[in-house]
Amino acid sequence: xxxxxxxxxxxxxxxxxxxxxxxxxxxxxxxxxxxxxxxxxxxxxxxxxxxxxxxxxxxxxxxxxxxxxxxxxxxxxxxxxxxxxxxxxxxxxxxxxxxxxxxxxxxxxxxxxxxxxxxxxxxxxxxxxxxxxxxxxxxxxxxxxxxxxxxxxxxxxxxxxxxxxxxxxxxxxxxxxxxxxxxxxxxxxxxxxxxxxxxxxxxxxxxxxxxxxxxxxxxxxxxxxxxxxxxxxxxxxxxxxxxxxxxxxxxxxxxxxxxxxxxxxxxxxxxxxxxxxxxxxxxxxxxxxxxxxxxxxxxxxxxxxxxxxxxxxxxxxxxxxxxxxxxxxxxxx
Amino acid sequence: xxxxxxxxxxxxxxxxxxxxxxxxxxxxxxxxxxxxxxxxxxxxxxxxxxxxxxxxxxxxxxxxxxxxxxxxxxxxxxxxxxxxxxxxxxxxxxxxxxxxxxxxxxxxxxxxxxxxxxxxxxxxxxxxxxxxxxxxxxxxxxxxxxxxxxxxxxxxxxxxxxxxxxxxxxxxxxxxxxxxxxxxxxxxxxxxxxxxxxxxxxxxxxxxxxxxxxxxxxxxxxxxxxxxxxxxxxxxxxxxxxxxxxxxxxxxxxxxxxxxxxxxxxxxxxxxxxxxxxxxxxxxxxxxxxxxxxxxxxxxxxxxxxxxxxxxxxxxxxxxxxxxxxxxxxxxx
Numbered sequence: 199x200x201x202x203x204x205x206x207x208x209x210x211x212x213x214x215x216x217x218x219x220x221x222x223x224x225x226x227x228x229x230x231x232x233x234x235x236x237x238x239x240x241x242x243x244x245x246x247x248x249x250x251x252x253x254x255x256x257x258x259x260x261x262x263x264x265x266x267x268x269x270x271x272x273x274x275x276x277x278x279x280x281x282x283x284x285x286x287x288x289x290x291x292x293x294x295x296x297x298x299x300x301x302x303x304x305x306x307x308x309x310x311x312x313x314x315x316x317x318x319x320x321x322x323x324x325x326x327x328x329x330x331x332x333x334x335x336x337x338x339x340x341x342x343x344x345x346x347x348x349x350x351x352x353x354x355x356x357x358x359x360x361x362x363x364x365x366x367x368x369x370x371x372x373x374x375x376x377x378x379x380x381x382x383x384x385x386x387x388x389x390x391x392x393x394x395x396x397x398x399x400x401x402x403x404x405x406x407x408x409x410x411x412x413x414x415x416x417x418x419x420x421x422x423x424x425x426x427x428x429x430x431x432x433x434x435x436x437x438x439x440x441x442x443x444x445x446x447x448x449x450x451x452x453x454x455x456x457x458x459x460x461x462x463x464x465x466x467x468x469x470x471x472x473x474x475x476x477x478x479x480x481x482x483x484x485x486x487x488x489x490x491x492x493x494x495x496x497x498x499x500x501x502x503x504x505x506x507x508x509x510x511x512x513x514x515x516x517x518x519x520x521x522x523x524x525x526x527x528x529x530x531x
Numbered sequence: 532x533x534x535x536x537x538x539x540x541x542x543x544x545x546x547x548x549x550x551x552x553x554x555x556x557x558x559x560x561x562x563x564x565x566x567x568x569x570x571x572x573x574x575x576x577x578x579x580x581x582x583x584x585x586x587x588x589x590x591x592x593x594x595x596x597x598x599x600x601x602x603x604x605x606x607x608x609x610x611x612x613x614x615x616x617x618x619x620x621x622x623x624x625x626x627x628x629x630x631x632x633x634x635x636x637x638x639x640x641x642x643x644x645x646x647x648x649x650x651x652x653x654x655x656x657x658x659x660x661x662x663x664x665x666x667x668x669x670x671x672x673x674x675x676x677x678x679x680x681x682x683x684x685x686x687x688x689x690x691x692x693x694x695x696x697x698x699x700x701x702x703x704x705x706x707x708x709x710x711x712x713x714x715x716x717x718x719x720x721x722x723x724x725x726x727x728x729x730x731x732x733x734x735x736x737x738x739x740x741x742x743x744x745x746x747x748x749x750x751x752x753x754x755x756x757x758x759x760x761x762x763x764x765x766x767x768x769x770x771x772x773x774x775x776x777x778x779x780x781x782x783x784x785x786x787x788x789x790x791x792x793x794x795x796x797x798x799x800x801x802x803x804x805x806x807x808x809x810x811x812x813x814x815x816x817x818x819x820x821x822x823x824x825x826x827x828x829x830x831x832x833x834x835x836x837x838x839x840x841x842x843x844x845x846x847x848x849x850x851x852x853x854x855x856x857x858x859x860x861x862x863x864x
Contacts, residue, residue, distance in 0.1 A: 234617070234683050234684050234748075234764075235583060235613040235614075235616040235617050235684075235747075235748055235749055236581035236582055236583040236613055236614060236616070236617040236619060236674070236681070237581070237582045237583070238579045238580065238581055238582075238617075238676070238681055239579060239580040239582060240579050240580075240678065241574040241579075241580060243576060246571045246572060246573050246574075247571065247572040247573075247574060247580065248569035248570070248571055249569055249570045249571075249572060249623075249625065249657065249658060249671075249673070250568060250569040250570070250625075250658060251625040251627050251658055251659050251660055251669075251671055252627070252660050253627040253628075253629055253660045253662055253664075253667070253669060255629050255662055255663070255664030255665070255667075256664075257664070258662060258663055258664055259662070280568040280569055281568075281569060283568040283569070284567070284568050284569040284571075286569060290582075292582065292583075292584040292671055294584050294585070294586040294669045295586075296586055296588050296667060324582065325582060325583060325584060326584050327584055327585050327586045327669075329586055329588055329591060329592070330588070330591055331586075331588030331589075331590070331591055331665070331667065332588075332664070332665035332667070334586070334588075334629060334664065334665070334667045334669075336584075336586060336627045336660075336667075336669035338582075338584055338625055338671040340582070341569070343571070345573065348569070348571055350567050351567050351568075414568075415568055416568055431567075
C-alpha cells in the first residue's frame with residue numbers, strides 16, 4: 199500500500215488504488231468480496247434474496263455542499279430502508295461511484311460514513327465500480343428473507359390499521375429552509391438537517407414486522423404518494439387521520455410553522471425513510487411489542503377501506519379537501 | 532397506460548410512467564420483479580449467486596452521439612461479460628438510470644437494445660432506479676454458479692496455457708479513429724465501431740469453461756492489464772506470444788496500420804469484453820471443444836510461468852522491451 203499512499207499524496211490516484219485504499223475489506227458473509235469480476239454470495243436454504251438499487255445524484259438527492267461523512271451514511275441508508283420495507287436482513291452491497299475528481303479527504307470521509315452504517319448492520323461491501331464523471335452514487339443492496347415472509351405492497355386488507363414509523367417531515371423541512379421557502383429557528387433547522395442528512399433505516403422494525411404486517415413500503419417520495427402504492431397494489435383505499443400524522447413530527451413540532459405547511463411536510467415531504475405499513479386490528483399488541491423490541495416509535499394513523507380512494511380526515515374526523523402531490527424525481531424542480 | 536401515453540406526448544413523463552412504459556415486464560426467473568421496494572430471487576440449492584455492477588458515464592464510456600439502441604445493448608453486455616468471466620449463468624439485473632431529460636424516442640431505442648440482449652440470455656430486469664441527472668447507466672447483474680465452480684482470478688498455475696476468446700483491439704481502434712489519432716479505411720472503421728458499440732459477452736464460453744479453466748477474467752481495461760490481475764492474484768508470471776495476440780485481430784487485421792499500433796491496440800486497447808483464461812496443457816482438446824460448443828473462437832497466446840513478471844515475446848520468441856499501459860478510468864484523458 200505504500201505506493202498507493204504515495205500516489206494519493208501526489209494526486210495521481212488510479213481506480214485500483216482508490217478501491218484498495220477506501221473500499222476493500224474482507225467480507226463477513228460473502229463467499230467472495232471485492233477484487234474479482236463478480237462477488238459470490240451463498241444464500242441459506244429456505245431464504246430468498248431481496249435486492250434493491252438506488253442512485254443518488256448531486257443537486258437532486260443531495261446538495262453539492264453535503265458533508266461527505268453524512269453522504270456515505272445516507273447513500274447506504276436509503277438502500278437499507280428498502281430492505282427494511284421488505285423485512286429483509288441486510289447481507290451485502292455493491293457501490294458504484296462516479297467522481298468528478300479524486301479528493302482523498304472527501305473519499306476518506308465518505309467511506310467512513312459508509313462503513314459505520316455497514317458495520318452497524320454487518321453488511322459486506324462486496325463489489326461495484328469506480329469511474330470519473332459527474333458525482334453519482336449507485337448502491338445495490340442484498341438481504342435475506344425467509345421464503346413467503348417478505349413484506350410487500352400488495353397485501354393490505356380492508357379493516358387493516360395503517361401505521362408509520364418514526365418521524366415525518368423533517369427532511370423536507372430542512373430542504374425548504376435551504377431553498378428559502380420556509381423559515382424556522384436555527385436550532386430547529388439544525389435538527390431537521392441532521393434528519394435529512396442521516397436518515398435511520400428501520401431495519402430492526404422491518405424484521406420485527408415479519409408475519410405481522412400485511413403490507414409495507416418505505417417513505418422516500420412522501421407518505422401519501424408511497425401509501426398510494428400500497429393502495430393501488432392491494433386494490434383498496436384508506437382513511438388517514440391528519441392529526442395523528444402531525445403527531446409524528448419531531449423537529450417540525452416546534453417550528454412555529456402554519457398548520458398547512460406542517461401537513462404538506464408530513465404528508466408529502468419525502469426523504470423520510472420511515473416505514474408505512476398495515477396490520478390487522480387484532481395485532482395491535484404485537485405491533486406495540488415490535489415497536490418496543492426494535493426501539494422504533496410507531497404511530498397508528500388510519501384504516502384501510504374498501505372504497506378505493508385515499509381520504510384525509512381533519513381533527514373532527516371530517517374529510518379534508520386539500521390534495522398533496524408526492525415527490526417525483528422527474529417532475530419537481 | 533393511456534394517461535401514461537398522453538403524458539409522454541405532452542413531455543411530462545414522470546418516474547413511474549417511465550418505468551411502466553419502458554422497463555416493466557413480468558419476470559421469468561425472479562419471484563418478484565419491478566414494482567416493489569425490493570426484487571425477490573430464489574437461489575437453487577447448491578448454487579451460489581454471482582453479482583457484479585458496472586457504471587457507464589457519457590463522455591467516458593460512450594460518446595454523446597452513441598446510438599441508444601447500441602448503448603442499451605452495451606450497458607448490459609459489459610455486465611454479462613463479468614458473469615461470463617466467472618462461469619455464471621445470467622438470471623436477473625437491476626438498471627439505475629440518470630437522465631438529463633426524458634426523451635421517449637431515446638428511451639424506446641435504449642430499452643429495445645437492452646431487452647434484445649436480456650431476452651437472448653433470459654435475464655430478468657427485476658428492479659433499479661430512475662432519476663434526473665447527467666447521463667449515467669448503472670447495471671447490477673446476478674447469475675448462478677454451482678458452489679466451488681466459479682472461475683476466479685487466483686487459480687492460475689505454473690505451466691498453464693493462456694487463452695483469449697474472440698478478437699482483440701477493435702473497440703480501441705474505433706475509439707482512436709474517433710479521436711483522430713489513427714486513420715483507417717471507412718469499411719474497417721465501420722466494422723470496428725460496431726464491435727465497440729455492440730460487444731458480445733462470452734457467456735456460453737464462460738459456462739463451457741467451468742471445471743476446465745483454472746483462472747479467468749474479462750478484458751475491459753486491455754489484455755495486459757487484465758492478465759496482470761490474474762498473475763497478481765495467482766502469484767505467478769506469464770510469457771505472451773505477441774504474434775498469437777495479433778492473430779486474434781478481426782477488423783484491425785486489414786487496417787494498414789503499423790505493427791506497433793496493432794500491438795498497442797490488441798495488448799492494451801481495452802473495451803474488448805473478451806475472456807482471458809488459463810487452463811492446464813492436458814485440457815487443450817477440452818478447451819477446443821468448449822470453443823466449438825460455445826461457438827466462440829479461442830486462441831492460445833502464452834504460458835503461465837513461475838517467475839512473477841509478464842514477458843512479451845516477439846515473432847522470434849525474443850522478449851520485447853516495449854511496455855504497454857492498461858486503460859484506467861481515472862488516469863486516461
